[in-house]
Amino acid sequence: MANPVWHSLAGQHAVIQQLSHPETMTSPTHAWLFTGPPGSGRSMAARAFAQTLQCEQQEISQRGCGTCQACVTIAAGTHADVNIVTTEKVQYAIDDVRELVSDAHDRPSTGRWRIIIIEDADRMTERATNVLLKAIEEPPERTIWMLSAPSPADVLVTIRSRTRHINLVIPAVEDVAQLLVGRDGIEAELAHTCARASQSHVGVARWLARSPEARERRDMIVNLPMTVSSASAAVESADNLHKLVQDEAEASSSDRNAAERSSLLRSLGLTEDDTVPPKLRVHFRRLEDNQTARNRRAIHDALDRAMIDLSGVYRDLLVLHLSQDTQLINEHLRPHLTEYSAKVSAEHCLSSLEAINTARRRLAGNVPPLLALEAMLLAFIPRTRRHAPL
């Protein structure tokens, strides 16, 4: 049985075994690359590994206890020798990366190692990554880098060759459900539904299980292919979906934005009612720019999520065309889906999947989300019904 810090990593037995090997613990490699599909627990794995390396237990086999000072502070992201770097924007800024390089040269203060965890290393531009090259190749004696990315191909080949690669697998639905039941106290049947609906993405599964509104929103999205039957309905649904995503991003950020603004006001010695003097406006502009960038990322992520859910629906429809006994992603909608699959051809499902892919590519290319969604939803209308009389 693995030590406590590994418990929240669902279905990654091989990885846990490799990382908690005594030899790895005593003389770890200086740079690691954690890869795996989103939601498989890349950053969890990196943190847990950092915990086992820094754990205060004497006995090597006991390290990763989850209760000592080091383990607790790493879990909270406040350990003095463990920098956890993440971005809420679409991309890392090069200046943030430069700062890391100088941090890497500090000696550890309380722990055994200085550990720098970079989440979503794929969000680094090539220019930013190049800043890291030298630091990763020959870090100071007690510094360890941990990078995470969806796949090894997402980081530069020069980075890949300087790191030891740890690949996380897609966890089984069963494992994710068990984690939800055990850790978050979710009821078993709901946990299964959510684990399947999220396609084994642990974070999303937990979010769905905990929030009835999120489930409702998801159901609305997966029902779209079955409800869109005319051009006007498709355009209207695209508008609704776009608004839904925007509201979601807005709701999650508005409180935080206001709090950030008032804290900035306070640190500049102003009260809420003061007009900001022109000389200080630059600070507020910078804050607003940051918030806009964050908001863009939130919309981007929410749209991406919606696209994944939609491709899940067409995957299910294809499954129903090809065989009857494979598990569906949207098992809870099986009757609906079976009924609908009789009306559409497998070819239509494939072309719809292609439309979803095209829409994702377009979003990445900065096409207005509304336009990309309209083109996608119009492609969902089954051929026979598209010829409906005016």
Added chain:
Amino acid sequence: MASPRRSKNSGASWRDVTVSPLILVQGGEEYIHTRVTDSVKAQLKKAEPDTEIHHLSAAEYQAGELQVLASPSLFGEKKLLVFDDMHKMTDAFVVDGLEYIQHENPDVTFLGLHGGGNRGKRLLDALKKAGQHIEAKPIKSDRDRIEFLQAEFREARRRIDTDALRALADAIGQNLGELAAAAHQLISDTQGTITEDTVEQYYGGRVQATAFKVADSALDGQLGPATALLRHALATGVQPVAITASFAMKARQVARVVDAKLSQGQLASALGMAPWQAQRIMATARNWTPVNIAGAIELIARADAEAKGQARDAAFAVERMVTKVAGMAGRH
């Protein structure tokens, strides 16, 4: 305006600005600001070549600057103080400005440029009362533009036919600076009366084309005019992405009505537009079937992605979209 002697504080025309200690130009037309500044500068330099000129921004004004600059100098040279951005003036500027009006220095010309709005109303009112006030309202209507051109030619003592004026205004469009530049080119390059033929020779074939006009004619199925408008729009600096954006908007509206079973009144409220706009969209939608408009939106989305970097030639991508969309309209 009929009386030959204008009272000092009326909204005088910017063309006959004269040097006086206090001048206020108010309004959003920046080109007029530039012209007034140039004219005042030229008049001062003519009278006194050593005039000192200071250009300052009222938006970054700090207390006391005005009094320092406007204080009498040892040799009594003339000075011109130009204050830009008065519509963003600081509070200190209002205070110092009001103070200065009380004790103006006759050797100094104070020229304030206010971009419109009401900021610093107290100071504006005081300036209007004490000095020359010049309106610089943005020129919007066609009639005003033609009047502007007429005055340009009159100032240069040149004759131009009415038809020629209209042709010139149509060809150049909204921007006052561009209108003036075109007028000055005709004035310096030609001799005698300017006729429509002269304008045709210089600016023939130029048409004002906006992205919306291109979208309107393409979705109405007018292939030829749409292509011509597109070429004009691209040639006069309309960005390809602006064209795909206006196509997307128009096609969205058409798709909303193409197979919706709503009355015209319901439609107008569902689309959030005025009844006449809804009617216009309904007329366009008659050219379209649901299948065709779906195809058109797909083409527009593709062209938008291409114009934003997925293709090497944005102009080509947009032109292909325009011809295909215009070709699809009206095909049932």
